Amino acid sequence: xxARQAEAGAPVRAAPRREITPGAALPLLGFxxxxxxxxxxxxxxxxxxxxxxxxxTLVAGIMxxxxxxxxxxxxxxxxxxxxxxxxxxxxALLLKAGLPxxxxxxxxxLLAGGVSLILGAVTMRLSGMYFAIATLAFTExxxxxxxxxxxxxxxxxxxxxxxxxxxxxxxxxxxxxxxLLAFTVLVSLAVRLTRLHFAFAAIRQGEETARVLGVxxxxxxxxxFFISSSLAALAGVLYAGKTFFINPLETFxxxxxxxxxxxxxxxxxxxxxxxxxxxxVLRVAEELLHNSVKDGYLVVYGLVLMLSILWLPRGLxxxxxxxxxxxxx
Amino acid sequence: xxxxxxTLVNGLLQSGLYALVASGLALAVGVVxxxxxxxxxxxxxxxxxxxxxxxxxxxxxxxxxxVIAVAVFAIGALTYRVSIRHVLLAPELNQMLLTFGLGILLxxxxxxxxxxxxxxxxxxxxxxxxxxxxLSVGGPKALAFGLAxxxxxxxxxxxxxxxxxxxxxxxxxNRRGAQLIGIDVDRVYLIAFGVSCALAAVAGVxxxxxxxxxxxxGLVFALKAFAIIVMAGLGNLTGVLWASVxxxxxxxxxxxxxxxxxxWSDAVFFLMIFGTLVLRxxxxxx
Numbered sequence: 001x002x003a004r005q006a007e008a009g010a011p012v013r014a015a016p017r018r019e020i021t022p023g024a025a026l027p028l029l030g031f032x033x034x035x036x037x038x039x040x041x042x043x044x045x046x047x048x049x050x051x052x053x054x055x056x057t058l059v060a061g062i063m064x065x066x067x068x069x070x071x072x073x074x075x076x077x078x079x080x081x082x083x084x085x086x087x088x089x090x091x092a093l094l095l096k097a098g099l100p101x102x103x104x105x106x107x108x109x110l111l112a113g114g115v116s117l118i119l120g121a122v123t124m125r126l127s128g129m130y131f132a133i134a135t136l137a138f139t140e141x142x143x144x145x146x147x148x149x150x151x152x153x154x155x156x157x158x159x160x161x162x163x164x165x166x167x168x169x170x171x172x173x174x175x176x177x178x179x180l181l182a183f184t185v186l187v188s189l190a191v192r193l194t195r196l197h198f199a200f201a202a203i204r205q206g207e208e209t210a211r212v213l214g215v216x217x218x219x220x221x222x223x224x225f226f227i228s229s230s231l232a233a234l235a236g237v238l239y240a241g242k243t244f245f246i247n248p249l250e251t252f253x254x255x256x257x258x259x260x261x262x263x264x265x266x267x268x269x270x271x272x273x274x275x276x277x278x279x280x281v282l283r284v285a286e287e288l289l290h291n292s293v294k295d296g297y298l299v300v301y302g303l304v305l306m307l308s309i310l311w312l313p314r315g316l317x318x319x320x321x322x323x324x325x326x327x328x329x
Numbered sequence: 330x331x332x333x334x335x336t337l338v339n340g341l342l343q344s345g346l347y348a349l350v351a352s353g354l355a356l357a358v359g360v361v362x363x364x365x366x367x368x369x370x371x372x373x374x375x376x377x378x379x380x381x382x383x384x385x386x387x388x389x390x391x392x393x394x395x396v397i398a399v400a401v402f403a404i405g406a407l408t409y410r411v412s413i414r415h416v417l418l419a420p421e422l423n424q425m426l427l428t429f430g431l432g433i434l435l436x437x438x439x440x441x442x443x444x445x446x447x448x449x450x451x452x453x454x455x456x457x458x459x460x461x462x463x464l465s466v467g468g469p470k471a472l473a474f475g476l477a478x479x480x481x482x483x484x485x486x487x488x489x490x491x492x493x494x495x496x497x498x499x500x501x502x503n504r505r506g507a508q509l510i511g512i513d514v515d516r517v518y519l520i521a522f523g524v525s526c527a528l529a530a531v532a533g534v535x536x537x538x539x540x541x542x543x544x545x546x547g548l549v550f551a552l553k554a555f556a557i558i559v560m561a562g563l564g565n566l567t568g569v570l571w572a573s574v575x576x577x578x579x580x581x582x583x584x585x586x587x588x589x590x591x592x593w594s595d596a597v598f599f600l601m602i603f604g605t606l607v608l609r610x611x612x613x614x615x
Binding site: 076122123124126128129130132134137138140141144145148254258261262265293297298299301302303304305306309310313 | 364415427595607
């Protein structure tokens with residue numbers, strides 16, 4: 001029955017469709033603008049330190065948003081640390097092989113994306129906890145392999161030295177991180193505003209139904225994996241270039257999988273603004289706590305995750321009462 | 330040949346501990362329907378309580394074990410009341426992430442309060458060993474295995490010979506049906522979750538004697554328990570025993586026979602989880 005027929009008959013009212021208006025992009029644009037202006041603020045004597053925190057906030061934003069893109073297709077992954085680490089290690093090894101950094105960066109991202117296709121294909125039929133555990137196990141396998149390779153290959157358990165990104169100029173590094181976050185935001189918006197949005201949402205809400213509707217599950221699930229993992233690898237490249245020393249234990253740490261997951265849920269799942277906002281709030285909270293306690297500052301993530309699930313299932317984005325803007329981005 | 334038999338025995342003894350952790354997890358998954366990602370943290374709490382009892386009060390871990398089990402049962406029941414209970418009808422994702430958050434919270438609280446150091450418990454029987462012909466078996470290991478076997482036996486008796494056990498199995502099969510015939514489902518869930526945590530804590534006490542107590546000790550055991558219940562198939566308690574033995578023995582074999590086994594044995598174990606999950610998914614089991 002077409003829409004017109006429905007209108008002609010009984011007063012059938014379609015569910016209110018929340019159109020996405022250009023206004024919905026305003027908060028996002030505002031956020032990016034503020035982030036771009038941050039280095040030009042009068043930061044005083046602690047400028048270098050604050051800029052570093054801001055840099056890692058951008059990295060956290062990339063991680064959270066890329067994790068969210070994967071989650072939109074119903075795949076709640078604990079393998080984000082693996083792709084973050086593969087990006088970092090791929091970049092370091094490509095530099096060692098003599099590639100210029102501008103080339104090493106996208107190649108590392110594509111390599112990680114390629115690996116994610118393998119993982120995605122293998123875990124295709126797993127759902128819920130099985131998927132989570134399989135991805136967690138995958139991360140540990142990758143870490144153990146890198147740790148146990150001969151030291152001459154990937155530095156073993158000790159780690160690898162990485163040349164500083166952009167000659168160690170922290171403002172230029174910040175600008176690069178900002179550019180990559182902006183790119184991630186664009187990718188996320190592209191996913192939201194095209195047919196991909198409907199495909200991902202259909203798969204997430206019911207694979208069987210999506211298949212009946214003609215959505216190619218395999219293709220879209222793998223696509224989500226590829227996009228998400230390549231972006232996570234870019235975050236890993238930023239991390240490697242900023243800290244100029246990477247080791248398997250820290251790079252592949254479970255914390256790197258937990259943080260994007262918690263951040264997205266806290267900020268607002270399946271949105272673009274939510275994960276970025278969540279990353280900002282949580283990173284600042286983490287830094288504040290990190291100053292006062294040595295170990296266990298991840299406690300914030302545990303607490304925030306529990307409280308979000310119990311009382312704020314839609315995250316920060318759900319707090320907005322007045323929704324005249326229409327659909328969320 | 331002696332080495333081979335010795336390896337098998339070591340693996341078998343280790344599997345007792347695994348079965349203890351895994352059957353607790355299987356209880357939470359099977360009866361309450363909650364995949365408890367924080368299961369390892371209750372093991373960690375048990376290990377630290379045993380360490381505290383031994384270091385501050387001078388009580389042998391094996392003597393404090395019943396007290397610890399009861400205490401952690403209470404902690405588990407409390408956890409159920411304040412958190413798990415509220416997501417019983419929520420999507421599986423929310424349940425999973427809630428317990429995941431709980432695990433991170435508990436682990437990092439322990440890190441914050443106690444630091445990352447490992448704490449060892451010294452007992453007079455720590456270095457003792459039993460001689461069985463050519464085989465030598467560590468005293469604490471044999472003790473742990475015996476205790477695990479005893480507890481698992483008790484668990485089976487409770488599940489299959491008592492009213493409470495029958496209620497648990499009924500709830501596991503069909504929550505609504507059980508409710509209709511007058512079973513207090515909420516009470517059964519509370520008890521099952523508490524017992525699940527208590528089993529983990531008992532394993533934790535044994536771990537503190539066999540290895541050490543540290544904030545992160547729980548994670549590995551929890552992951553192994555996941556591997557075991559996945560291999561066994563959800564809610565299959567007999568399968569848990571066989572899968573535990575399989576994991577324990579294959580781990581021991583890798584450690585003995587693969588060169589550089591220490592580093593690679595972790596990878597083997599994770600590959601095993603990964604392989605099991607993937608194979609099961611392709612065989613059509615969910």
